[in-house]
Amino acid sequence: MVKEGDKVTLTCSTTCSLSNNPTYIWYRNSQPVNDLHATDNRLDIDSVSIEDAGAYSCAVKGHEIHSSHGINLNVRYGPRNTSASAHPSGEPVEGSSITLTCSSDANPPVHNYTWYRENEHHSTPVGWSQNYSLVDISSEQSGLYYCEAENVIGQNRSSVLQINLTYAPRNTLVSVSPSGDIEEGSSVTVTCSSDANPPVHNYTWYRRKHGSESTWIRQRQTYSITNVSTEHSGLYYCKAENKHGASQSNTTFLDVLYSPRMTSASLVPSGDLQEGDSVTLTCSSDANPPVYNYTWYRKTGDETALLGTGRMPNLTLNLVPGMDGLYHCEAWNKVGLKNSTALQACTAQYSLVPWGPSWL
Incomplete structure (x- = not known):
């Protein structure tokens, strides 16, 4: 069993009667070997690599038609070029499903795959197969993932794969600044905030007074009022929108004191x-x-x-x-x-x- 980095020596022998100091020719995959050190009937490879793998044979110069049977040099190595991919690709939408796949070059083949989710200070194992499926995905499953491939020679980890979950606005809230009492003649700003991915691209403000129907005010995340009057009293709420949908806040009563x-x-x-x-x-x-x-x-x-x-x-x-x-x-x-x-x-x-x- 030969693994990458080992020293390997191949020896060529014959039962034929030869003249003194015969010259031996070495072949790899039926092609003459010119890039390795051959001494007499020995071929020395000080640190074998995957590029050295193949079928080797030898012959005595002048008797090439009587070359030896080939011997296969199978170089084993630990996993490398390990990568993680997501299917389907792109940014998944909340509630959809996605499969993460780990691939790696190894000889012998990888016998153990482990999936990790990377947190702020540590990584947590979440799966133990080449494919890891996230079904009905939620925002809590967004984050950085990577896999580790292992065979009898060693292990190798992939680079991180970011799962960026997209979703419609939610937890939409109205905040008032300054907080506390709002007196006639003062200034006040109401702000609409919402959790959304991608970020909200449109905010709309509405006001409802004395049980009447809602009135559109403006489209902007903040709404500032200078020199507040009693005409500005009423129930305010906002709507946040992105490409996946919209969310409406609860009403906030703006009570103007005078x-x-x-x-x-x-x-x-x-x-x-x-x-x-x-x-x-x-x-x-x-x-x-x-x-x-x-x-x-x-x-x-x-x-x-x-x-x-x-x-x-x-x-x-x-x-x-x-x-x-x-x-x-x-x-x-x-x-x-x-x-x-x-x-x-x-x-x-x-x-x-x-x-x-x-x-x-």
């Missing part, structure tokens, strides 16, 4: 009032978030008096002498606390002129 506005005061009962009557002043205001504090004032001449403050919009008074004047309320929420101009603009006043209300 300080109290259109604040007004009302009086119940209205009409003629008499001393001793009980009246209720009510403060109403449009605000988001809702008003959490109401404050009532009475102005008499140049003096303004605080009548009360609290979470309830109502102020009940029993009419007694000296209560005539101008009454107004202020409505506060957490946005309004940051904007004194808005607070000062929310007054509506009544005058109690002996016991009769009138608009100013």
Whole structure:
């Protein structure tokens, strides 16, 4: 048994009577050997290689018609030129099937194939035959694969083969920046993100307001709004598309906060009032978030008096002498606390002129 790298000596002998110092001729596959070292009746190969394999014979010069029978030099070697291939080729689609094939040049033939999946820090064996099939392939099976071929002489591994699985967009999400409260007059950006291979080539934004049908906004991954107003409030969602399909995100509510506005005061009962009557002043205001504090004032001449403050919009008074004047309320929420101009603009006043209300 000869393996690659061994030293091999072939000897030619004859039973014929020959003159002194005969010259021997060596043949490989019926062709004269000129590239090997031949001494007398010996042919020495110091490090045999696969190129040296073949059928050898010899003859005495001048008697070439009486050449020897051939002897086959079978050079064994470990696997080499090992390669991994995928069938069908190209980028598989999620849910399809693919077969990986390992091929190698070896003598004797490969008797053991092992498939590995290469992870970040190590490799994991996944198959033990020349062909390794991935059926109903999922994205978790994407990655780098290689095979190792082994015979009795040695083993050899292939280069890595990348399995790049393609799939339609999924896990499509909407994110809002900055996060937290969105106040009227500020700026906000909504971003659509999606897991897809190949990457998403088209993003579409939609808005739905007050139970109405969805309205197309724009086609871009991000949608930025400067100087946000209440008109921008609503449910937002996006759709992500690539060549394999589309995916829609859940809706995200864009809630625009604003300080109290259109604040007004009302009086119940209205009409003629008499001393001793009980009246209720009510403060109403449009605000988001809702008003959490109401404050009532009475102005008499140049003096303004605080009548009360609290979470309830109502102020009940029993009419007694000296209560005539101008009454107004202020409505506060957490946005309004940051904007004194808005607070000062929310007054509506009544005058109690002996016991009769009138608009100013």
